[in-house]
Amino acid sequence: MATDNHDTVPRAQPRLRILARKDVLAGLMFMGVAAFGLWASRNYPVGTALRMSTGYVPRLLCWTLLGLGAIVLVQGLRRVPSAAATPDAAAPAASGLRPAVVVTASLVAFALALETFGLVLSIALLVALASLATRDLKARETLAAAAVLSLLTWAIFVFGLGLPIPVWPDW
């Protein structure tokens, strides 16, 4: 199978190292998912080719994914170059951590709050939490955004479309 077909980055040399690391990670990810799938489906009846049962296709796909993951991994390992690393090209892994955590937290909070606390408070919660993802937002702007978005959401979804979403807490 192809070994160097991801040079979509024009300046190939300095980035090769990162690409390689990405492939190693991606390969491990695929293999991990496949292994997990095989474990989860260990008790599914497989059946025969004539009468494929519950487990036939899933296990077939898991084995395929395991193989593909291994190929990606090997490609990644084989491509580790001797070229000097460029720290600027390698974005620090932490930069994505904050938005990932904050965005996830705000969605989970919104989901858990919506049915008990109603739309307005949940939106305030989501906006407040999500605003932590960037340092650009001032407190005043966050408040304004929460107000405008509450009004807009209410107008579109509750008033306009008549969806049964509680607007205020039900006590």
Next chain:
Amino acid sequence: MGDLLGNLATGFAVALTPANLGFALMGALIGTLIGVLPGIGPIATIAMLLPLTFHLEPVSGLIMLAGIFYGAQYGGSTSAILVNLPGETSSVVTCIDGHQMARQGRAGAALTVAALASFLAGTVATAIIAMLAPPLARIGQSFGAPEYFALMVLGLIAAVVLAHGSVVKAIAMIVLGLLLGLIGTDGQTAAQRFTFDLNALSDGIEFAVLAIGVFGVGEIIANLARSGESRSLLAKRITQLMPTREEFARSWPAAVRGTALGGLLGVLPGGGATLSSFAAYVVEKKVARDPSRFGRGAIEGVAGPEAANNAGAQTSFIPMLTLGLPGNAVMALMIGAMMIHGIQPGPQVMTERPTLFWGMVASMWIGNLMLLVINLPLIGMWVQLLKVPYRFLYLAILLFCAIGVYTISNSAFAVILAAIFGVVGYIFMRLECEPAPMILGFVLGPLVEDNLRRAMRISGGDPMIFVERPIAFGLLIAAAILLVIVALPAIRRSREQAFQEG
């Protein structure tokens, strides 16, 4: 021919009702809006609005969603030309010469040419759909389970070949999508698969939840991680919209070439708007008498790709409408929209629901006409929108993602699931694993399994059935050839070049 006119008349009768005109306009407006705004694309938007279409007539919902898709092609060129930021990936090449034209004070001309080229392409592509769809659907109706299985395999492989990046990774993403699609209750044995005793998973993962998570939420995380906004808006007021006579003479042949190329590439599985625009730019550079003008404001470099991306966007509806085979992620979403209404996509849609099919085709032309009006005289309004900073935008997008997911099934679990897929989507982006093939796999997963099982039952468990049935065999051979081709070093290199051009 008489048939065609009769069909189109049926279509226009549906598309011209006030309600459907309204939905076409709404789709065109939303499409232009998200096309102009970088950071949100048609996939995430259509996924967000998918649950809402449940409350509409099927044809109205599809008209609106289609409008968003091709509207985004128009809007994307605006931000490409004025800000040098592609609003959509399909406008990446428009940046090159379009923005140079804007710097030379020709922003108005570039915008006009982009809109006119898109309109030409939209008109021709609508005609192509109307002419090509009925014969294709007739072929599709003769297909049995083995042929469908082979067709889906070919579609998935082609999606890999035409996607950029690593081929192995793309195939792995498809397999991952196929696996995700199997989560839930097995349709044939009623056994639970990969549900881990969670009741909420027994009906499988809702398609919109996956799409909103991976494309909507994942995109937000990626944008926030990139941080640092820098947008230089050129030309606060666009004064002269008319291109000069010379510019016009240069653009129309380019627009015709782009339309032809885009119309062709759009039909291929995995093709569509982005690939078409890249290919058109390469072609324009090749046929130009003086290729050195490209990159310095050559108007052909705007007209060709802009025509191509719109043509490609529209003809990619053909395999979806006639065979039920989605060629790209947006078409997968359209299939999801049909399924919400209990419409099984496939060749029978055209015969069983002629008003739905032809109404949608007719609305595409109407929508393109609307877009011409929306984009040219109202350009100032869209320019204002570009001034909305991302720090406000992401809050709104995030909230609409959350509410969109919640309203699908009134379930908080779905929102949490979307949040998880958001993180997963971000990880995919970091690892350069394109999520679009996964979405295709996800949609086709249950269908592939179903058709494979049925084919095996027809043949009595003998895989030779795929060799003995000529159409199925031909399709599988085509898939194999594609795989071999993409692995050949020479072709691989030129494929990389095509995606790098510019």
